[in-house]
Amino acid sequence: MTERLLAGGWVAWMALRAEQQGMRTRPMVVVVAVIQPVALLFVVAGTRDLTPGEATVTVSAVVLTAMWSATVWTAGGVLRRERGYGTLARSVTSLYSPSLVLFGRSLGATVYSAVGILASSAVVVALLGFRFAVPHPGWLLVALLVVVASGTALGMLLACLFLVTRHGLAWSGALIYPVFILGGLLIPPDALPVWLRWVPALLSLRWVHEFVVAVSGGPVRLAPLGVAVALTAGYLLLAVVCLRVAVDAGRRKGTLELV
Amino acid sequence: MGVPAVEVTGVGRVFGRGRHEVVALRDVTFEVAQGQILGVLGSNGAGKTTLTKILATLLEPTTGTARVFGHDVRRELRAVRRLTGVVFGGDRGFYGALSGRDNLRYFAMLAGVGRRTIRAKVDDALAGVGLTDAARRPVETYSKGMRQRLHIALGLVAEPRLLLLDEPTVGLDPVEAERLRTSIAALRRTGVSILLTSHYLLDIERLADRVLVIAQGRVMVDTPATEFARSAGFAATVTVQGRGPLPARLDSYGMTVESVEDQGGVWTARLRVPDWGGEMFQQLSAALADADVLGVDVAPVRLEDVYALVMQRLAQDEPARTAQDEPAGAAGVDRR
Incomplete structure (x- = not known):
């Protein structure tokens, strides 16, 4: 059992490392992990005097917005890129579970993006001289871990969805702004039409944002974080099922291109 | 095994x-x-x-x-x-x-x-x-x-x-x-x-x-x-070049004349031989005994030749095979 766990961990780690090595040369990573958060922070907060509470909420929203873009463009494109390289079939028909390989790659992409986003945001925050209200730094760290986990799971799910359609690239672009809006990252969810208000409830980033807003200005409310974790688990489960279906269908239809 | x-x-x-x-x-x-x-x-x-x-x-x-x-x-x-x-x-x-x-x-x-x-x-x-x-x-x-x-x-x-x-x-x-x-x-x-x-x-x-x-x-x-x-039906191709009259017995001893060309009095004959050993060499020598031979080149049969022949035969048989397949369905394959 221990040996299997170790082997599984090693596979995920190798996949993570391979993805991160590949990300160094992708210009899109610079766009989503550096240019976007920096531009957003300057636009939203560059000319305003923010209270520590406002600063926390603003930076949190910007980081989460950038994380969503990163998830769609980096982790979400993992399998589409594999098909482009001609490595898809080898990656999903190895001795190990394709979900494990995809998890490692998606985690690698998400962590790489998250580090970029946090680092570039930190530089801007230092330049603008923001002061934060962080009464519960431990819980902020937990929220960050949930964001990474959620981005990984959502990235896996998107990667599978982008694999079964020929228009993955178009979908990537089409998904960005609707989620910004529906997730309450650009406008408050209350401003949405009534018939659309259930949608934000399905987006984990919206719950993380609610949690961060709450902990920055008052007592810790665990319910939003719990919902975010549950949604993350749901994304992960859906991704595993979706990948299995996609790989089986690929083997039946002959759409798993090796080269 | x-x-x-x-x-x-x-x-x-x-x-x-x-x-x-x-x-x-x-x-x-x-x-x-x-x-x-x-x-x-x-x-x-x-x-x-x-x-x-x-x-x-x-x-x-x-x-x-x-x-x-x-x-x-x-x-x-x-x-x-x-x-x-x-x-x-x-x-x-x-x-x-x-x-x-x-x-x-x-x-x-x-x-x-x-x-x-x-x-x-x-x-x-x-x-x-x-x-x-x-x-x-x-x-x-x-x-x-x-x-x-x-x-x-x-x-x-x-x-x-x-x-x-x-x-x-x-x-x-x-x-x-x-x-x-x-x-x-x-x-x-x-x-x-x-x-x-x-x-x-x-x-x-x-x-x-x-x-x-x-x-x-x-x-x-x-x-x-x-x-x-x-399966090519021959072991080697022998190319013989000579002058004067073409030997009469080139297609004996199981040899097959593949082609004969004549250019300015010099003929080139390509022969297919069923095997290539001492006996066939002697028989070829006998067949060429009266000829003014300028040169002989022996090329053992190559897979390339065999493959080309096989594909040629398959192409000739194709109409019959296609007709045979028709009643079994468009593709002739039992599908699941």
Whole structure:
């Protein structure tokens, strides 16, 4: 059992490392992990005097917005890129579970993006001289871990969805702004039409944002974080099922291109 | 001998549906014994790569069964993958931004090479294909031949018991190609079974124990390599050049006159001889005794000639075969 766990961990780690090595040369990573958060922070907060509470909420929203873009463009494109390289079939028909390989790659992409986003945001925050209200730094760290986990799971799910359609690239672009809006990252969810208000409830980033807003200005409310974790688990489960279906269908239809 | 390395029974594969249906394989049946090298010949679109993909568990057969060392490729994927190494040629199949070593290390891990041995095995595989010096360079800087060698290293790194080689010498210069053939021949001595598809008949000629010819998805010929060479019906082509009258007895002793050309009083006769040994040499000498012979050249029959003849015969038989297939349905394949 221990040996299997170790082997599984090693596979995920190798996949993570391979993805991160590949990300160094992708210009899109610079766009989503550096240019976007920096531009957003300057636009939203560059000319305003923010209270520590406002600063926390603003930076949190910007980081989460950038994380969503990163998830769609980096982790979400993992399998589409594999098909482009001609490595898809080898990656999903190895001795190990394709979900494990995809998890490692998606985690690698998400962590790489998250580090970029946090680092570039930190530089801007230092330049603008923001002061934060962080009464519960431990819980902020937990929220960050949930964001990474959620981005990984959502990235896996998107990667599978982008694999079964020929228009993955178009979908990537089409998904960005609707989620910004529906997730309450650009406008408050209350401003949405009534018939659309259930949608934000399905987006984990919206719950993380609610949690961060709450902990920055008052007592810790665990319910939003719990919902975010549950949604993350749901994304992960859906991704595993979706990948299995996609790989089986690929083997039946002959759409798993090796080269 | 034990269980065959590969056992394919009645395998068919259909792509698409309705008007877009393409039958890639029809009722394909053959075996590869353990330690044997099977050469698969066929023109483009004959179904060779489809067959290789089915054995590599990348594609499910529509009908029939395929087993690798007794394991069903449809149901026992893990067991089949553990025993099989695949080499698909071409420029793609790697992460261009990663080095050759990192690519190999990653795919070796996926192929089941353990943590403790992976470094040594990757280094050995790189050395085996002469890529040690280029191991740290990104694959996007590799030449076509280097990528092909990396593909081969990838197929061998997990030390498979069955190696599926799809056009392994494509893109290699003659020296590299010969070096690869020597490596493949050496693998046979270690007991590895090999299914080798190639357009290059030299690969098959040098390496294969058996030859399988596929045309339009069907197995047309399945025979030992030596028998295949004999199926041409002649052992060698003798080209004789001379002056003056053409000898009268050139088509005796089982020899066949393939062609005779005359240019400015110098004739060139091409003869096919049923075997090439001392007796045939004496008979040829007797046939040419009265002629003013300028030169004689003997070319033993090559697989290329045999293959061309086989394909020619198949093309002639095709109308009859197509008519035979019609009643069984559009494609003649029993679909699931």
